[in-house]
Every structure is written in C-alpha cells, then in structure tokens.
Amino acid sequence: MNDISGSQATALLSFLQSESFILKEGERVDMDCGRTSAFGFVLRESVHCLAENEAALFEATVDEWFYVPHLSGFSVRNREVGTAEVLIVRFEESGALALGEQRPYSCRLPHSRMWAEAFAAAVDTPFESLPDVTRLTLQSHLYALTAAWLLRSKEDEADGAKALLRLMERTYRLIANRFNEPLNLEEMARESGVGTGRFYQAFKEHTGFTPHKWITAMRLNASLSLLSNSPASIMDVAHSVGYADELYFSRVFKKHMGLSPTEYVARANRRIANLCTVFEGDFKALGITPAFSPPRGWTERWQELMPRLRAAQPDIIFTQPVPEEILLELQRIAPVEMISWKNSDLSWRDRLHRIGQLLELSGVADRWLAQFKLKAANAKRLVRLMLGHTPFLIVSAHSGGYRVYGRRAKKMSDLFYDALGLTSPAAVQQIRLIETERLEDISALCDNALLLVPDTFSEWQESKLIADWNILHPNRTECLIIRHPAPSLYNASFYGGLVDETVSRLMGSNI
Template sequence: MAQSEMIRQETTEFAWDRSFFRMREMQFIKEENGWQIEPQLTTSHVLMIVKDGQGHFMLNSHRYRLRPNTAYICSPDDTYGIEIEARSKMFLFKFDVFQRKGSRYECLSHHGECLFPLQGEIPVFPADRLILLCDEIYDHWRSEDELERFRCQLAFQQLLYYIMKHRSPLPKESRTSLEAAKNYMERYFYENLTIEQLARISNVSPKYFVDLFKKTYGMSAMDYLTELRLNKAKRLMAQSDAKLRDIAHQVGYHDEFYFSRKFKKKVGVTPTAYMKSRRRKIAAYTSPITGQLLALKIIPYAAPLHPKWTAYYYKMYRDDISVPLSAYRKNQHWESKIETLSHEQLDVIISTDDLKTMEKERLEQIAPMFYVPWIEKNWREQLMLTAEFLGEEKEAESWLQMYERKVKFARQQLKQEVGEDTFLVVRISNQHLYAHCNRSISEVFYQDLQMNAAYPKRGTYNEPITLDQLAQIDMDRLLLLIRQEEETLAFWNQLQYSLPWQELKAVRHQQVYVLSSDPWMEYSAYAHDRMIDESLKLFSGICPK
C-alpha cells in the first residue's frame, strides 16, 4: 500500500542560518515509454519534483505515489528507487548539506549524520513557483557560461527555501473525501462492497472516487479491498486451525475456489501450502535459502529482506515474512541478524555453510541448524537436500520437473529469436568493467538455455576487461550488470556516450540489455526460475507470468 503521509525529521539541531547546500548534479527526465531507477543506496541527499505525469518514489520501506506540487527527499545512506510512467516529466537533484562547525564547514553526509529536517513526501502549497524554479535551475545548469552555472547554485538555495517555507500537509480534499470510505473498507472488508457504495460514503461520483483513490493511495479501491481481505486471511491461517471454506467466508469470499485462485495469484502459493508453511517457524538465514524454500512452497518465518538487496522478496513477501532480517551487503550485519533471531522461538534455522565459526556457534545456541553445502553441491542438489531435511521430497521433484519443462520451452523459443548469436555479460562497478559469469549465469543461461558464450573462458569468472578487448570479442549481444550506486552510475552515464562504446557491434545493433542483480546474482531454484522468465521477456517478448 502506498504511503501517503509525510515523513519528517524536525529537529532543533539543524540550524538553517549556519548551513548551505551544494547541488552535485541534476537531471530533467522526460520519458515517453516509462523509466525507472532500481533501488540504490545514496551517498548524497536526493530531491525529486514532478513536472508532469505519474509514477512511484520508493524510500527504504515506504512507497509514495508521485504527485504534482510535491517534493520527495531522501538522505545519505537511504535506499531509494523511482518508477516513472509513460509521458512523464521529472526533475531529479542530488545535493550535499554543509553546516558550520566551529571555524569551518563540514559536509553532514560525510560524517554519517542525517540532520536535514525534511525527508519523504513534502507537499508544497502554494506551489506556483516550484516548477518555475526547477526550470530556472535547469537552464543555468546547462549553460556553457561558468557564471550562469554558479547562478544555478543560488537558484537551488531558493528552491530549498521555497519548499521549506511552503511545506504543508496534504490538501484536505485528498484526505477527508476518502477517509470515510477507506475506514469503512478497513472495518467492513468482509461485506460485498461496490464502487458506487464507497463513492456515496465519500460523497463524490463513482468515476471521481475511482480516480481520486488511485491518485491518493497508489492503487485502486478494489485492489486495496483485496489486499485487506487477503492480509486478514493470512492472519487467520497463521493463528487458527479453521477450515479454508470458513476463512474464505470470514474475509468476504463466498466461493472458496475463487478465493483460492485469488490467493495464489496474489501470494504465489495456494492457501493450503501457505497454512502448512505458517505452522512451521523456519528461518532462512541467507537469501538463497529463501529462494530454495519458496520453490518448495514454503514461506519462511524469518528471512533477509531489504528493498535493494533482496528487492523481489521484499516486494512480494514482506507482508508474509513475520521476522525480517538484515540483508545488507551479503551478510555484513550478521550480528544484528542473530540478535533478532535470538528473540524468536524457531523450529529450525537453515543456512548455507559458508559462515564464520563464531557465527555458527551463536546460531546453534538459538535453534537447531541445517547447513546446505554451498560450494560442493549445485543448486539442484541443494534444493533436494533442503527438501529431504524438511520432508518435502515430492514437492522438490515436482518443482524440478516443472523447471525442466519450462527450460525446454524457453530454449526453443529463444533459439528462434537469437539463432546463433553470441552473448557476453559485463559487470560495471565503480569505474571498471568486468567480463562476468557467476554460477547462476553459467548453469542456467549458458548450460540450461544453451545460449552461446562469446567469452573464451568457461565456468565462472569475473575478469577486468577494456573497451578494446570488448571490441575484439565482437559479441552479438551484450548483457550488463550495473552496480546501483552513484559512482558506478555516473561512470555508466559517461561510458555509453563515448565513441569506443558506441562502436561496439552489440551497441550499434541495439542489442544491449541491462539486467537486474535480482535474480541474476542469486544462486537458488526460485531465482533461476525467474531468470528463465526474464530471458524470455528480454529476447522474445514472452511474459510467462
């Protein structure tokens, strides 16, 4: 559900009269076909303002529907992402905050401080000068005159002043006309509610109600009603031994079979499988274990969740995984994970075996442990070992049979589309290029799908590579894994406009594809299933799900 409230960090520690702001960079985003920034960690403050169009702004665990006359701000070390719909125009600024400390100014973002008093969704009223200021800054920013570019910094100070001076709660119309209907839905979700009925409660026309609800909350009223019903059903499944038919009736579905289809479509597993998994408190200590459990139709009780590091699991299962664990940069926060698990009564903790000795010792004090061999076994063997431990061998065998059928279909479809074209995956990190092939890409993309590798080496590798070497390899199709942080993205923005890059055959023929780290960097059954889907979508236009 979209968050409509404004997050503030009003603090007396921030002194405006001892502060100044330096704009690092700005973008004017004008997209006809939609556009997105994947969730990424920021080292600067970020400000986004909508000129025209719609989309979403993701800040840590919050998701905001983009609105006109509104500013969106995040601070250093936050995770943010942006999804922009077709025919939209946005301004994106990155800036640093400096504050006087004694006789000198210090950059707050360089000292791990987050004192800037605004964060999240900031409605601005009146907003008549908001876009005018953004246009003025953009004009100065693009100027070849260095004095005009200096002037853009002054205009940016004015923009921040204007936002701070005219920040306001959301307009009353957006709240009061919908509050009664939304509250009614939350209280009487089990009734047979209609748009006409909800519009009458809001005292607006049905058409206006539909448009206003989606604009305000980022989803349709009926989708919100479905979310309310399914969330209540999940709680009933976890807390009682009630029959499925009774649960369906309690949440507003008189046809249990329709409820089951709706539940599986939204949650990803059947109600029966969900109830079974809820009765066992299984902790997935690492993300690949989450992927193995989901292939067995088991939603873990505890698992790593983060909008950037485990984006898919966060998006799809954050309401179902009762205990979220830190997913920060491949287990860097393992002590906080153990602290979280120590407060739970778990049946078992499942992990890959590549942990520190101290980490294992502390985990074994909390609950029984099952370690999955990480190096010695491939992902199919890891899935079967996990299934045998949990008594789910038939589920694993059924899933693997389904996977082989999907691979066979995908291989045929892709062969028709790409023929004998050769592929190379390049990973971009900081200001470096690497010819890259991890275990997932090797075993799924090159072995299962039988795509032709352009790089002479086989197996896994992550080797530095230059533009000259890329030109010599002469691959037909280029797949990119771009690290989502500011230095890498700035390097990528420069690289793609350089002449050596544009002369690459794959670039000239417009056969360059940007991959998401999720699922391409995860080694698990569930991630590999999604890799097949992604490959079909990228190269043949088929969307299996």
C-alpha cells in the first residue's frame, strides 16, 4: 500500500503505475496483473480485449475504458490496419468494492479524458518517484474513475435498454471510423451478445439506418470530397472509400445522387468563389471546397480583394447581398449569384437546395436533406426516449458569456424545439434571445439545460460549466453538452453536426 500522506491510513484503492502500449496491426500484449488490478483506456484507434480462457471478447474503441481484474489473464490485440495505443492504469484494491465482480466490457465515461491524460503523463514512472502533488492528483483521479465506472456498470446492469443503446452507439462510431475497411457485420452482430436479429433491429431503431445503409452513406459522403477536390481516378476513389469494384461504386453513386461519378466530377470541379462564410457548410454538404474564400469582413477592404479574386479565375461567384458598386465589380470577373441569408425568409434548407440547383447538383442536395430528415427524426425519438417531456433551456457558452435561445429564436428553436422535439420551458415562450455574462442570470429560467459549447472548449472547461450549472440547481438536474464548430454558422453542415452530436451525447449519456 502506497503512503501518500505520510500516515499509515488504509485506502480502498492505491495507484501503482501507468503504462502505455503501442500496437501495430496484428500485435498483441498479454497482461497478468497478479494481485493488482488495472483500468485500460484506448488513446488511439480500437483494440480487441480477451479475458482469461477466451471467456469474454469485446472491442474497446478510442476514448473508451475497460477493467482488467486481478488474478486473471488478459490480452489486448490490434486487429486493424492502423496503429493503436492503449494506456494501462495499475492499482491495488482492497475492502468491499465490487470491482472484481465486474463483467468484461468497455464504455465511455463523461469528462474522463483529462484523467487519462494525467495518468499518461506519468507513464513508466514509479509512484514513489512522483512529486507529492502529482501523487495526490493521480490518487484522486483513480477514485473518481472507479466511482464513475461503478456507477456506469450498475446503471447498465439495471437498465438493459441503456446498455443496448450504448452498444449501438459504439457500433455507430466504429462504422463511422472504419467505413472504408472490409467490415464483417455478421461477426459484429455475433460478438454483440444480443443476437444477430436483435442487433440489426436495434441499430436501425437507434440510428435510423440499417448497418449496411449506414456504411453506404458514410462511403458516399467521403467519395464526394475525393471526387471534387482531388485528381484521383474514379477507380482510386472507389477503392479509397471501401469499394473493390469501380462499376458497383458507380451504380450505387448514381442510385443515391441522381448522377454518375463522372457527371458529378464535371459539375463539382468548376472553380467557385464563395464570398460568404455562412455558405461554406452548404458547399461542404455537396462535397465541394471553393477555389476562393476570403475572410469575414472582406467588404470593408473590397478593393484589395479584387486582384486576388481575378487571379483565382472563378467560373461563378457566390455572395451575400453587397452594395451595387461591389456587385458591378464582381460581375466583371464572373457570373454572380447573390443569396440573402440574414433576416431572410429563405431557410438554410431552401438555400442548400438553391445552391444545388445552380450547380446542377440537385440530386446531391436532395439526398443530403433526405438524410438530415431521417437523422433528425431518429434524434427526436431518442430525445423522447431519454428526456421525455422534461423542459430544457438552450444555452450557448462563448468567450463573452452566455446566450439563451428562446422560442422566437428561429435558427435554434426550429432545430431543437421543433425538429428534435425538445420541450421548451414556459419562461422562454415569448423570448428571442437573452445575452448575459453570468450564468446566474439565466439559471432561474429552467432547472435543465442543453449547453452548446464551441469545439475550442477544453474538457476542463466543459466539466466546470456542468459543475457551475449543477451548483445553481442543487436538486436533481439534467445537463447535456453539445459541441459545435466555432463560430456558429447557420448552414447545412452546422445543423447536421448538431444533430449528430446530439445523438452521440444522448446515446453515451448517463441520463
């Protein structure tokens, strides 16, 4: 037992050492913990874990934890093409903890990556050699990790529906990360432990797609940017996204997009100048990266922009409404499409469809919108399943403070309160926006919050935000973090990302 305080006080858990293993394709590491136990954390890629005598086989993907019991054999193998990295946190346990009774499985624990990073910083350093502050910090992280693990495992055992939900979330992410590889869905179904028929049924119930259709969707999404932004041949693109047969890829592409890969290449490779940053996510949904995109605020120095715009030799220019003087100058360079997005009756959906029409890519835009509708309907079902009719406040956190989106803030309420079916609090029915620097100013509006944070937020900032909200609401509250790219640009990719992140958070949540 390690003495971290100078006394001989007995602890239930005692951190020993952390180790890191790099596993190339096919490599395996065997662990015999003896009388010590360990937690594992996947830092990169995914690994297959095998308990003693092959009694249990399960997969752990990036950012997931697994438990290695004492007095047992345990192996971790990388079956994938990429290089995997696994962190092992060794410790002694004593007392009446039920860790030894845990079934072998893997799961994500909210806000736990900072614990993993702290343990990783102490890799291969004996406990006794660490500074006192570091030892105390790691010991506290071990207790927090163990408590979170026990809570999650007990919830999963008590609620089979939530356990199945998390299994589907892991499968969903696994396919998203490895869609371009040969995936044996039958083997995945067998290893799930829920039965092949139930596996396929549950995946569709929880994601809106069958596993095969989800793989197809991911492959076709990836093929768009490869076809429009690289000189690769259609055969190379087909192979890159997971199709061995170029002709089969072309048939699937035309069936879903309404045009052949060759036709898409011809239309998507026009040189486009996009002068409005809001439209970036619309072009991205079509698989297009514009040839020229100036920074925001370019109209203040528009004369300086013109020589660079001419040099880009665009075939077409997309812009928000601009003064006539600027418009005339743009028209001297290339045909101009001026689309209003601010204070406009044109919704982001209509704008995407219009851009698709202008580029003769209506089929691609229609497919994206159909997939969005399907994913939003699935997210709405998950919202009802996980949150019921509990009112939630929509709050965004940014460097200047906080913003509450009321029922009249169409850009957010149309998505979360209408499309996803979140219940709006009575206090915001007649409100558009509330801007404040203090969380306390809005805490009285509702006990529960959906907190939108930019992806620049650290995990520590995210954890602190949740803690601050819970302090303001000492009774039971529900707090859901949704990350998004900064800044908030109200376009197709932005809204699609919010739906995907909401689904991911709900499927991996403790709610």
